[in-house]
Amino acid sequence: MKKLKPRQRLFVYQLMMYGLAAVFVLVVATQADWPKIQKNFFNTEIAADMFPEVITSAVKNTALYTALSFVLGMVLALALALMRLSSLKPFRAFAIGYIELFRGLPALITLLFVGFGLPIAFSGFRIPGGVLGRGSVGLALVAGAYMAETLRAGIEAVPKGQTEAARSLGMSQTRTMFTIILPQAFRIIIPPLTNELVLLIKDTSLFFILGSTPGTKELTKFARDFMNAERNATPLTVVAILYLLITLPLTFLVRRLERSAAKAR
Amino acid sequence: MTHAIDVRNLHKAFGDLEVLQGIDFTVETGEVVCVLGPSGSGKSTLLRCLNRLEEPNGGQILIDGEDMTDPDADVDQLRTNIGMVFQQFNLFPHLTVLKNLTVAQTGVLGRPKAEAISIAREMLERVGLSDKTHDYPAHLSGGQQQRVAIARALSMKPKMMLFDEPTSALDPELVGEVLDVMRTLADEGMTMMVVTHEIGFAQEVADRVVFMDAGVVVEEGRPEQVLEHPAHERTKKFLRMVSEH
Ligand SMILES: Nc1ncnc2c1ncn2[C@@H]1O[C@H](COP(=O)(O)OP(=O)(O)OP(=O)(O)O)[C@@H](O)[C@H]1O
Ligand SMILES: [Mg+2]
Numbered sequence: 001m002k003k004l005k006p007r008q009r010l011f012v013y014q015l016m017m018y019g020l021a022a023v024f025v026l027v028v029a030t031q032a033d034w035p036k037i038q039k040n041f042f043n044t045e046i047a048a049d050m051f052p053e054v055i056t057s058a059v060k061n062t063a064l065y066t067a068l069s070f071v072l073g074m075v076l077a078l079a080l081a082l083m084r085l086s087s088l089k090p091f092r093a094f095a096i097g098y099i100e101l102f103r104g105l106p107a108l109i110t111l112l113f114v115g116f117g118l119p120i121a122f123s124g125f126r127i128p129g130g131v132l133g134r135g136s137v138g139l140a141l142v143a144g145a146y147m148a149e150t151l152r153a154g155i156e157a158v159p160k161g162q163t164e165a166a167r168s169l170g171m172s173q174t175r176t177m178f179t180i181i182l183p184q185a186f187r188i189i190i191p192p193l194t195n196e197l198v199l200l201i202k203d204t205s206l207f208f209i210l211g212s213t214p215g216t217k218e219l220t221k222f223a224r225d226f227m228n229a230e231r232n233a234t235p236l237t238v239v240a241i242l243y244l245l246i247t248l249p250l251t252f253l254v255r256r257l258e259r260s261a262a263k264a265r
Numbered sequence: 266m267t268h269a270i271d272v273r274n275l276h277k278a279f280g281d282l283e284v285l286q287g288i289d290f291t292v293e294t295g296e297v298v299c300v301l302g303p304s305g306s307g308k309s310t311l312l313r314c315l316n317r318l319e320e321p322n323g324g325q326i327l328i329d330g331e332d333m334t335d336p337d338a339d340v341d342q343l344r345t346n347i348g349m350v351f352q353q354f355n356l357f358p359h360l361t362v363l364k365n366l367t368v369a370q371t372g373v374l375g376r377p378k379a380e381a382i383s384i385a386r387e388m389l390e391r392v393g394l395s396d397k398t399h400d401y402p403a404h405l406s407g408g409q410q411q412r413v414a415i416a417r418a419l420s421m422k423p424k425m426m427l428f429d430e431p432t433s434a435l436d437p438e439l440v441g442e443v444l445d446v447m448r449t450l451a452d453e454g455m456t457m458m459v460v461t462h463e464i465g466f467a468q469e470v471a472d473r474v475v476f477m478d479a480g481v482v483v484e485e486g487r488p489e490q491v492l493e494h495p496a497h498e499r500t501k502k503f504l505r506m507v508s509e510h
Contacts, residue, residue, distance in 0.1 A: 164318055165355035165414075169369035169421060170345035179368060183359045 043234040050226060050238055057215065058222035059242060065132060065204040065218055069139035070197055076144030081151040082177070095148065102145035107138075108206050114138035115210045131216040135207040143200055150192045154185035191261065194254045198247050219243065267330035269294045269425055269456045270315065275324035277310055284310045286480040288324070292425070297457045299467035299488070302477035303503055308460040311477070312427050315458075316347045329424055345373060348418030348426040352433050354410040356402040362389070362413050363398045366420045374421065381420075388416040392446050408439030412446055425456035432463060464507055468492055476500045 004012065083095035102110065115134050119126055127134045158181050166176040186193075205220035212221055219239045226235035270292035277285040284307045292298050302308050313319040315326060317333060317340050326333040333343055357365050366385035370376045376384070389395050392412040402410055411431055418426060428447065432440040444466050451457055451470050461467060467474050467488055474491040476483045478499050484491060495501050 159353075159355075161351060161353050161355035162357065165349075165351065165357070166369075167318060167341075168316055168344060168347070168349040169417070170341045170373040171369055172341050175372055179372065180357055184357075187359065 040233050041237050043232055046226075046230050046232050046234040047238050049230075050222075050235060054219070054222060054238065054242070058217055058219045058239070059246075061132075061216060062201065062204050062218040062246075065135055065139070065207060066197070066201045068132065068136035069143055069200050069204065072136055072140035073143030073147055073196075073200070076140055077147035077151050078182075080144060080148035081155060084148065084152050085155060099145045099148055102142050103149075105142075107142045107203050108209060110142050111135065111138040111206055111209055114141065131207060131210050131212060135204070135210055139200065139203055139206075142203075143196060146199075147193065147196055150189050150196065151185065154189035155181055157188050158184045188261075191254045191257045194250055194257070198250050201247060202243070268292060268327065269296070269329060270458065271325075271327035271330075272311075272315070273325040273327075275311070275314060275326065276322045277307075277314055277319060278322050284480050285314065285321075288477075288480075288482055290475060290482055290485065292456060292458055294424075294456050295454045296472045297451045297455075297459065297470055298473045298475060299471040300458065300460045300475045300477060301462070301464075301467065301503070302483075303506075306477045307480045308477055309429050312349075312429050312458065312460055315427060316344050316349060318349075341373070345369075345421050346424045348415075348421060348423035350411070350414050350418055350426065350428045350431050352430040354402075354407070354414045354434070356410055356414055356417070358402050361399050361401055362394070362405075365402070365413060366417050369417075370420055384422070385416070385420050388419045389413075391419065391449075392416045393442075406439060407435045408442045411435065411443045415443075415446055415450075419450075425458070426450065428457065428459040428461070430460050430462065432461070462507060464492060464504070476503065478503070 080095045080098060083091040084099070086092055086095075111134075114127065114137055127137050129136075162180055162184065163176055166180045167173075171180070204218050207216075207218055208221040208224070217225065219242060223235040223239040227233060268291040270290075272288055272290050275285050275288040276283070288307075288311060300308050300311070310319055314321045315328070315333070317326075321334060324334070328343060328346060331343060332338060333340070356362075357368070360368060363382065363385055366388060367378070367381040370381035370384065371378055386395065386398065389398060392415055394409060394412055394416065397405060397409060397413070402413065405413065415426075415431075431447070432443050435443065440463070444463065447457070447459070447466070448470055459466075459471070469488075471488045473485060474488045475485040476491055476495070476497075476499075483497050483499050484495065491500065492504065495504060
């Protein structure tokens with residue numbers, strides 16, 4: 001065979017790849033049982049039946065659980081990050097221990113501890129607020145550990161000269177942290193923080209473990225119950241699309257923020 | 266009589282590295298003192314010890330008669346008397362120029378907002394940047410940023426100003442505007458301590474020049490004396506080196 005020039009070689013290679021992809025699509029398209037797939041995954045009647053509850057109740061609950069978990073997690077993360085950077089060794093040790101513990105456990109285990117372990121340990125003590133309260137606290141305990149590390153990295157990324165300038169103006173350590181350092185740190189960590197938010201949205205699907213009433217189902221639980229009742233997988237398709245409608249814009253936003261941050265540097 | 270700055274036997278070490286090895290000097294109210302010395306001689310460390318951004322290991326620092334090194338001293342309060350200007354400007358990038366000038370006035374000194382703003386505007390006018398009030402630092406040139414940094418320090422109405430190589434990070438064409446502001450400040454009677462490599466500025470503006478090397482004050486005196494007729498070999502060598510550049 002004659003030796004091909006690099007450009008021609010690339011062309012042949014691409015042609016082969018496109019060919020392979022075309023064969024794959026063709027096989028799937030001809031071999032799959034389309035009528036059955038449509039009936040079980042894209043059943044418009046069943047999909048229509050899910051509305052409006054899937055929005056007014058399920059999406060609302062997912063959003064509510066995510067928001068509360070995020071806010072509580074952020075407060076916890078702030079405390080942990082400041083402890084982690086403290087000059088007092090016991091604080092640092094506690095923060096490190098906490099962070100490693102909760103990052104090392106499956107979120108499901110933490111949720112079970114909060115939901116069922118706490119009432120046993122503290123005879124009958126229950127975190128108020130039902131599924132919302134218990135689930136959000138449980139998820140916040142986990143999210144706080146991750147976000148604490150993110151926040152610490154953000155604080156450390158603020159140039160030292162900022163602290164020096166603030167202190168030279170007579171600002172106390174605390175004032176410097178809250179008016180000068182943290183606002184800049186948060187700006188730096190918006191992209192990774194948005195990623196944490198996306199993870200949280202998906203993790204709220206674990207709330208089912210705490211039990212549910214019709215009013216407290218989030219997207220995944222809502223879909224599962226609907227699926228079982230109808231003996232049809234269409235509800236999964238519907239909530240999958242809803243999840244993507246929420247998470248994709250966020251991940252696009254992150255990518256844009258990261259790109260503009262890279263440009264600013 | 267109390268001195269504006271009175272440093273006695275100041276020592277500072279980073280681990281085994283003794284950066285300041287017994288510094289003694291005074292600065293009088295209204296005096297402009299330029300500090301010269303080769304890189305690593307401890308000039309920045311000295312300046313940063315004065316407002317305790319760096320913790321001295323020994324010796325005493327009196328600022329307007331108040332003991333800065335007293336363990337019970339309210340350092341935050343004492344720092345408001347000492348304006349500091351850094352080589353890298355260190356403006357707060359998330360705040361507008363105006364906010365940069367008011368944040369410590371209101372937060373630390375407790376001045377009412379309206380008063381803080383009017384002082385800020387006055388100081389911006391002094392450094393010739395009244396038109397930049399609502400800009401963010403990133404939109405300013407290096408020279409403008411450093412002038413804002415000077416205005417920020419002045420807004421606290423400090424008794425004295427410390428400058429650590431305020432023009433070293435600037436493009437050559439922007440050095441002049443910053444030195445002009447500093448010259449005006451000196452003419453108005455501000456007590457100033459300036460670490461600089463600008464020999465010309467020291468010659469023209471300084472009342473006194475201090476030459477440091479390896480953590481000690483080698484010699485000090487009138488600028489024409491130290492710069493034109495240095496008594497010590499180390500000073501001569503340094504001046505030869507600087508003038509070659
Ligand atoms: N935080 C620190 N930790 C350890 N060593 C330090 C620290 N700060 C300064 N030094 C060291 O102390 C010595 C004096 O530093 P200093 O910054 O005071 O010198 P300088 O006279 O200002 O020099 P330059 O003209 O380069 O600014 C240097 O050897 C420097 O490496
Ligand atoms: Mg220096």
